Amino acid sequence: xxxxxxxxxxxxxxxxxxxxxxxxxxxxxxxxxxxxxxxxxxxxxxxxxxxxxxxxxxxxxxxxxxxxxxxxxxxxxxxxxxxxxxxxxxxxxxxxxxxxxxxxxxxxxxxxxxxxxxxxxxxxxxxxxxxxx
Numbered sequence: 039x040x041x042x043x044x045x046x047x048x049x050x051x052x053x054x055x056x057x058x059x060x061x062x063x064x065x066x067x068x069x070x071x072x073x074x075x076x077x078x079x080x081x082x083x084x085x086x087x088x089x090x091x092x093x094x095x096x097x098x099x100x101x102x103x104x105x106x107x108x109x110x111x112x113x114x115x116x117x118x119x120x121x122x123x124x125x126x127x128x129x130x131x132x133x134x135x136x137x138x139x140x141x142x143x144x145x146x147x148x149x150x151x152x153x154x155x156x157x158x159x160x161x162x163x164x165x166x167x168x169x170x171x
Contacts, residue, residue, distance in 0.1 A: 043108075060085070070084070117165060117168060117169060121162060121165050121166060124158060124162055125162060127158060128158035128159060128162065131151060131154050132155055134151055135148070135151040135152060135155060138151065
């Protein structure tokens with residue numbers, strides 16, 4: 039069924055909210071979900087605002103969705119994914135640096151690329167220290 043926290047949340051929600059099911063065209067639902075994700079709000083809060091406006095009622099402003107994982111293991115996994123993404127970016131910068139022709143090795147582009155690689159390597163090393171193995 040879930041953790042104690044999940045069960046407590048479900049109990050609180052059932053005591054304070056009523057579920058309403060709405061069927062809509064898939065493209066409309068997808069657009070709503072995408073737009074809400076971009077704004078960092080829940081679909082429920084947007085629909086609640088629309089219904090309140092329709093009923094001429096006041097509702098509180100929507101709360102941004104919680105993006106931070108709620109436990110250390112998930113945060114560790116998320117950080118590992120971000121480190122891997124940064125390592126990919128660093129690899130791309132290294133390839134760019136290696137592909138700069140010899141006659142441009144004294145240019146500002148080479149210096150910028152070299153500096154970027156250095157910063158990325160430092161960032162990766164720092165991030166790996168957050169959750170030592």
